[in-house]
Amino acid sequence: MIRVKVPATSANIGAGFDCLGIALDLYNIIEAEEIESGLKITIPESDKGYIETDERNLVFISMKRLFDEVGYRPKGLHINLINNIPITRGLIGGMTVACIVEGEVKYVRIDLPDYIKLLVMVPDFQLPTSEARAILPQNVPMQDAVFNISRAALLTASLITGRLDNLPAAVDDRLHQPYRKGLIPHWDEIMSKMAELGTKGTFLSGAGPTLITIMDKDYDNIRAETCKFLAAFEQHWDVYIMDVCRYGAELLAQGKGEIVCR
Amino acid sequence: MIRVKVPATSANIGAGFDCLGIALDLYNIIEAEEIESGLKITIPESDKGYIETDERNLVFISMKRLFDEVGYRPKGLHINLINNIPITRGLIGGMTVACIVEGEVKYVRIDLPDYIKLLVMVPDFQLPTSEARAILPQNVPMQDAVFNISRAALLTASLITGRLDNLPAAVDDRLHQPYRKGLIPHWDEIMSKMAELGTKGTFLSGAGPTLITIMDKDYDNIRAETCKFLAAFEQHWDVYIMDVCRYGAELLAQGKGEIVCR
Numbered sequence A, B: 001m002i003r004v005k006v007p008a009t010s011a012n013i014g015a016g017f018d019c020l021g022i023a024l025d026l027y028n029i030i031e032a033e034e035i036e037s038g039l040k041i042t043i044p045e046s047d048k049g050y051i052e053t054d055e056r057n058l059v060f061i062s063m064k065r066l067f068d069e070v071g072y073r074p075k076g077l078h079i080n081l082i083n084n085i086p087i088t089r090g091l092i093g094g095m096t097v098a099c100i101v102e103g104e105v106k107y108v109r110i111d112l113p114d115y116i117k118l119l120v121m122v123p124d125f126q127l128p129t130s131e132a133r134a135i136l137p138q139n140v141p142m143q144d145a146v147f148n149i150s151r152a153a154l155l156t157a158s159l160i161t162g163r164l165d166n167l168p169a170a171v172d173d174r175l176h177q178p179y180r181k182g183l184i185p186h187w188d189e190i191m192s193k194m195a196e197l198g199t200k201g202t203f204l205s206g207a208g209p210t211l212i213t214i215m216d217k218d219y220d221n222i223r224a225e226t227c228k229f230l231a232a233f234e235q236h237w238d239v240y241i242m243d244v245c246r247y248g249a250e251l252l253a254q255g256k257g258e259i260v261c262r
Helices: A058-070 A129-134 A142-161 A164-170 A177-183 A187-196 A219-230 B058-070 B129-134 B142-161 B164-170 B177-183 B187-196 B219-230
Strands: A002-010 A020-035 A038-042 A076-083 A095-101 A104-110 A117-123 A139-141 A202-204 A211-215 A237-242 A250-252 A259-261 B002-010 B020-035 B038-042 B076-083 B095-101 B104-110 B117-123 B139-141 B202-204 B211-215 B237-243 B250-252 B259-261
Touching: A020 A117, A020 A237, A038 A058, A058 A076, A095 B142, A104 A142, A104 B142, A104 B164, A117 A219, A129 A177, A139 A142, A139 B142, A142 A164, A142 B095, A142 B104, A142 B139, A142 B142, A164 B104, A177 A187, A177 A202, A187 A202, A187 A219, A211 A219, A219 A237, B020 B117, B020 B237, B038 B058, B058 B076, B104 B142, B117 B219, B129 B177, B139 B142, B142 B164, B177 B187, B177 B202, B187 B202, B187 B219, B211 B219, B219 B237
Parallel strands: A038 A076, B038 B076
Antiparallel strands: A002 A020, A002 A250, A020 A076, A020 A095, A095 A104, A117 A211, A117 A237, A139 B139, A202 A211, A250 A259, B002 B020, B002 B250, B020 B076, B020 B095, B095 B104, B117 B211, B117 B237, B202 B211, B250 B259
């Protein structure tokens, strides 16, 4: 049996729409084993109705693509998904700037300071990515594009050089959040509260509805205040303090948690 | 008398439209002296017709603003402009990522590796910034905005971390160069030639028409090959190898070149 540990990622860090992502200290474990015949995919009870358990399953599709690539044909397959990452809430592992240029991924990995932690706010409502995508316009004002370019460059430079004072301004965005905020109840109030708590910027994780706030200190107090604040709303929000995951996917030893390769 | 030395700058580094600038090792010197009465502005012969020599002069307007700010009123003023920077060719005066957020300039200075030099190609035709601005659309496709955001972030991260292999892809732009390239004869041929010479990316300096190529080696040979190549065209191009200026404006000692403050 093969066990792989994959961290949650949050894409679209503020102005870095579709290019700045971060891995979180929150993991899914994928166990896969060749069996005599057939395809058997087991998932947690809570994910039923959201994850396919037949040939449309994304993990199976990825494995099949690798098998095709290397020319191996397993007799049958048992895939067991141990999922800790909330489904369709905008979470799926350091921070990476990436773009695809002529089919090749060009990227730079950014090592964030250890004292940066993230406050991750996960609501009890789901927001399908398809819906969050459909709400975006096809054309945007040039000045909004320039707004995001400048913030994305400032955010990148500030994170690499440790200029955290720039972050609240640098995570601002005009390309997706203004269109999507209507899908998140109490957006403006939450944003104001996070600024008031002295955090370093709040943004929509991926296509939402999870929100992420950057913190450089006072973690537990900020979490407590945030929980108290969010409890006044009709939606329920789970609030977590998360470290940035320093590694990507990991291959674990059989039956144990030891890391075989990274 | 006061003497100030100001480096040329090139804005719009590739994808960093309106936010990524670089200072060059090419300078204007501004000499200013209080006189008994009146305003006397002297400029080089070659700049006549391009630079105002009355109260509309930009240096005078800047000085006046400072005088107003500090409450000083000079009796009269003699300003002597010793200009080495070509006018309206997209060059004025490390590398800086900057944006203005609520009236405040947020920036990060990037120290480039010493071996990065720039090949600066200045043509004999002028391109007024007003014309280069008028040609830009008010709205742009979302995918072009995302294209630039990702490259601007990748460019910034690659320059800070020394990942020069990413540069040719990272300086690419879809927000202003595709609209302005028609104003630069032989754009495509020049771009192809620069890539063929193994340089690290070529972009329009500011609103053009000057072009800048990033080099990490082989400087003299690249310059010689470029001169030979450009000589075939009907326009004349002056081609310079320039260092990145590590400092901003400098106050020089009276009558000498010594630096008083930076």
